Amino acid sequence: MDRQVDDWAWMKEKKFSKMFKEIEHRLEGVLGVGKFEWVDRRVFDQVFDQRTLLAVYKLMQQGHIETLDWPIARGKEAHVFHATTPNGVAAVKIFHTSNAVFKGLMQYIEGDPRFGGLRRRHHELVNIWVRKEHRNMMRMAKVGLRVPEPHALFRNILVMDYLGNAEGPSPRLRDVEVSDPEAVVEELLEWLRICWNDAKLVHADFSEYNILWHNEKPRVIDVGQSVAKEHPHADEFLVRDVTRLVEWGQRQGVAIELADAMAHVIFE
Ligand SMILES: Nc1ncnc2c1ncn2[C@@H]1O[C@H](COP(=O)(O)OP(=O)(O)O)[C@@H](O)[C@H]1O
Ligand SMILES: [Mg+2]
Missing domain, CATH: 1.10.510.10 (Transferase(Phosphotransferase) domain 1)
Structure with a gap:
């Protein structure tokens, strides 16, 4: 999942750099700084594009996430993180807004005036997928099935009960x-x-x-x-x-x- 250098240009814009400064210290666990030096910084580059950072910002403002602490697992479609919240801990599943396959296809479509808005439609599809997971969880919990209870969702991010302890997630x-x-x-x-x-x-x-x-x-x-x-x-x-x-x-x-x-x- 290589990023082009200018993928981060938006961060230099004033309002974004201000926003990022506000939450930077709450992301140390994914940035791989401070006591989280062991965390692979590439995780950040893979997961946190502009939209995703904005969504994290929003969930932080709403009080659903205090800090994102460390990556629990990485999958093809999503990364799962341990988070601390005002009420305890949570697992935060962040779905990738893009992947290598999609990026590969996109370079041949984007810029062709006949096919616009592909990126937006793809984001919508990812968001629908997250809402689907959220709804499925609610519907299962409602009939008494034990699943992690969802706390919040926003765009490509789902916050739910963390199953595990301070050392790590419960094993599969x-x-x-x-x-x-x-x-x-x-x-x-x-x-x-x-x-x-x-x-x-x-x-x-x-x-x-x-x-x-x-x-x-x-x-x-x-x-x-x-x-x-x-x-x-x-x-x-x-x-x-x-x-x-x-x-x-x-x-x-x-x-x-x-x-x-x-x-x-x-x-x-
Ligand atoms: N609520 C949770 N609490 C603790 N760990 C979790 C939780 N949800 C997922 N994980 C961890 O993240 C991994 C990937 O999550 P999963 O929902 O299976 O995503 P994927 O679609 O990538 O398979 C799991 O195998 C588990 O180790
Ligand atoms: Mg899985």
């Missing part, structure tokens, strides 16, 4: 050995059942990578791609989610079959 199910896998399978099957029957949603990327092991319990995350039952591929996604769980269980030595698991999720 992928990275732990659980002592009672049968109970975990049971609990997650129940999660899928309630999600399907009560929230009327399919997670659609249900895997040991998107489940955190938090306080000895599984916690499902990453629900941006979750879709409503009415989605034409909802059934297919549901079967895939259940299959992943069944396969995980079988690898842990749990006696469970896909047909029974599916029946439980759909009929009980």
Whole structure:
């Protein structure tokens, strides 16, 4: 994700440099300065373009973020940060407003007078994706499913409960050995059942990578791609989610079959 040198020119503009000075000390953890010297400064360059910094500024003004502390994880679509808020801590998921593929395509479209506003439309799409994750979380939480509770959202940024402790985030199910896998399978099957029957949603990327092991319990995350039952591929996604769980269980030595698991999720 190379940036051109003049990508930062806007920062020299008076109003932006003033704004940045105001929040700079609250971003030390992502700038890699002070006690955060160990943080890779390139993260900042990848994530914080003008729009994103403005959105962070806004969330800080609204009191949802006090400081952005350190990067928890980086993915293709988003970076997740640990943040401190006036009420405690939070996880802040910041979606990339652009990526290498998009940038590659754009150089052949931008500047062609027949196709304008591509960048804006792309930003809108990213913002819709964030709103979708937020709405999915709310809808799941409403029926009692344990997901990180969302605190706030603005443009490409989602603020939610932080699952972890001062040392770091809770590990993914992928990275732990659980002592009672049968109970975990049971609990997650129940999660899928309630999600399907009560929230009327399919997670659609249900895997040991998107489940955190938090306080000895599984916690499902990453629900941006979750879709409503009415989605034409909802059934297919549901079967895939259940299959992943069944396969995980079988690898842990749990006696469970896909047909029974599916029946439980759909009929009980
Ligand atoms: N609420 C949270 N609390 C703690 N860590 C989180 C939280 N949400 C995400 N993470 C961490 O960030 C990683 C990526 O988040 P995820 O939502 O799965 O995004 P992606 O779309 O990049 O997969 C997770 O694997 C987890 O380690
Ligand atoms: Mg994920």
